[in-house]
Amino acid sequence: MSKQTALYQNHLDANAKMVDFAGWDMPINYGSQIEEHNLVRTGAGVFDVSHMTVVDVSGEDALHYLRYLLANDVARLDADGRALYSAMLNDDGGVVDDLIVYRMSFGYRLVVNCGTRDKDLAWMVKQTSGFSVHLSERPRLAILAVHGPDAIDKVCDILPEEQVEPVKQLGNFKGVELGDWFIARTGYTGEKGLELIFPEELASDFWGRLLAVGVMPVGLGARDTLRLEAGMNLYGHDMDDSVSPLAANMEQTIAWDPEDRDFVGKKALLKDKELQASGSLPILTGLVLEQRGVLREGQKVQTDCGEGVITSGSFSPTLKHSIALARIPLNSSSCEADLRGTMTAVRIVKPNFVRFGKKIFE
Amino acid sequence: MSNYPDNLKYASSHEWVLLDDEGVATVGISDHAQDALGDIVFVELPEVGSEVNAKDEVAVVESVKAASDIYSPLSGEIVAANEALVDSPETVNGQPYDAGWFYKIKISDETELDELMDAEAYSDHCDDD
Numbered sequence: 001m002s003k004q005t006a007l008y009q010n011h012l013d014a015n016a017k018m019v020d021f022a023g024w025d026m027p028i029n030y031g032s033q034i035e036e037h038n039l040v041r042t043g044a045g046v047f048d049v050s051h052m053t054v055v056d057v058s059g060e061d062a063l064h065y066l067r068y069l070l071a072n073d074v075a076r077l078d079a080d081g082r083a084l085y086s087a088m089l090n091d092d093g094g095v096v097d098d099l100i101v102y103r104m105s106f107g108y109r110l111v112v113n114c115g116t117r118d119k120d121l122a123w124m125v126k127q128t129s130g131f132s133v134h135l136s137e138r139p140r141l142a143i144l145a146v147h148g149p150d151a152i153d154k155v156c157d158i159l160p161e162e163q164v165e166p167v168k169q170l171g172n173f174k175g176v177e178l179g180d181w182f183i184a185r186t187g188y189t190g191e192k193g194l195e196l197i198f199p200e201e202l203a204s205d206f207w208g209r210l211l212a213v214g215v216m217p218v219g220l221g222a223r224d225t226l227r228l229e230a231g232m233n234l235y236g237h238d239m240d241d242s243v244s245p246l247a248a249n250m251e252q253t254i255a256w257d258p259e260d261r262d263f264v265g266k267k268a269l270l271k272d273k274e275l276q277a278s279g280s281l282p283i284l285t286g287l288v289l290e291q292r293g294v295l296r297e298g299q300k301v302q303t304d305c306g307e308g309v310i311t312s313g314s315f316s317p318t319l320k321h322s323i324a325l326a327r328i329p330l331n332s333s334s335c336e337a338d339l340r341g342t343m344t345a346v347r348i349v350k351p352n353f354v355r356f357g358k359k360i361f362e
Numbered sequence: 363m364s365n366y367p368d369n370l371k372y373a374s375s376h377e378w379v380l381l382d383d384e385g386v387a388t389v390g391i392s393d394h395a396q397d398a399l400g401d402i403v404f405v406e407l408p409e410v411g412s413e414v415n416a417k418d419e420v421a422v423v424e425s426v427k428a429a430s431d432i433y434s435p436l437s438g439e440i441v442a443a444n445e446a447l448v449d450s451p452e453t454v455n456g457q458p459y460d461a462g463w464f465y466k467i468k469i470s471d472e473t474e475l476d477e478l479m480d481a482e483a484y485s486d487h488c489d490d491d
Contacts, residue, residue: 029400221426340429
């Protein structure tokens with residue numbers, strides 16, 4: 001039996017093409033994923049991401065527990081509502097999942113991937129040993145992401161009056177609890193916008209009101225091309241349990257300071273640091289193909305320093321050519337991709353292609 | 363619901379054929395095919411003047427989802443290719459049976475047409491997909 005979010009019927013009403021996503025019936029597009037992608041870059045789009053896993057962490061050791069569980073340091077969240085992006089590592093220093101953690105009035109809220117739910121929950125429970133902490137999964141919360149240059153204005157058009165100012169005042173990576181709702185400036189598109197986490201029985205009505213003020217429904221197909229343009233990783237593709245965050249463009253998310261903080265995977269990560277220093281750890285970087293053709297996950301690449309592989313690839317609707325993330329040997333300066341049997345020159349660039357609708361690489 | 367015009371013939375690999383009075387067939391891909399592929403971003407067309415046999419790989423469609431080979435339903439000489447698809451590949455998604463045509467072929471063997479399906483048979487074939 002497939003799982004469905006509270007917005008299942010709304011998706012059908014909007015002519016969604018539904019597909020299976022990790023056991024959930026989700027909308028891949030509502031007609032054209034390229035049109036939806038462009039709408040998010042130029043107007044405002046709404047994504048139903050209620051299939052993702054929300055876990056609330058409370059209890060007297062919540063802070064200590066999370067400082068041990070996560071590779072980034074939640075002690076940096078110096079006010080309620082602040083968020084950070086973190087890897088959750090295993091003992092070998094591989095990535096169990098990537099996630100956003102928000103500091104809340106009651107403790108912390110983690111939003112982890114849908115496909116990794118069972119693995120993540122089992123792992124998180126296992127790590128509670130020795131900590132006085134309470135984990136509470138929140139399956140009855142809906143999550144809507146509204147992104148694009150017009151997104152915040154449009155959401156504010158339909159929020160209750162007293163919520164508008166607090167929302168308008170939010171800085172990047174900051175959220176605010178408003179009654180049963182939690183609204184934050186986080187996202188997966190590279191555009192300004194909001195993620196709203198709230199009781200699912202209100203989702204259908206809120207969705208309808210968003211559409212009524214001109215916010216367009218956007219499916220998972222466009223979500224993938226948007227995040228790729230923004231250089232954001234997709235778990236299970238750009239990294240997994242066997243990949244070090246240092247080989248997945250996640251170095252900035254590791255909080256090495258303070259040095260006396262122990263966290264799961266730290267020992268292994270220190271070894272990875274040595275491998276990196278000696279040049280034997282690969283890096284995750286960007287590739288662009290400015291001629292006709294599409295770079296795709298799984299394609300092998302050959303650089304002047306050895307072999308690599310494309311971990312995520314697609315056509316970029318904003319740039320109108322193909323872009324990819326690839327794991328290649330450190331210090332590579334030239335690269336060719338095996339496109340359907342033909343070795344094709346590609347350019348190595350920083351793994352970040354578009355920001356606020358504009359190309360940002362040379 | 364996909365659309366299958368009655369006046370066309372169809373191959374099991376989802377290409378459609380429209381034969382004119384002068385032995386020239388126009389070939390494209392069906393509504394079912396463009397829908398399954400998703401947004402099309404590049405189309406590689408055959409060279410005008412080239413000779414092809416039925417079932418030869420004659421074109422390539424790259425969509426956001428995957429690359430797909432297009433197989434010629436008929437044998438003959440390619441007499442025209444739809445250059446408009448080079449700049450506007452999305453035409454195949456929007457108008458698969460009209461402006462989204464791929465190429466025209468002067469057919470060399472009329473009996474090959476008998477192996478193609480009519481709209482009803484093709485519709486059943488798609489339902490089994």
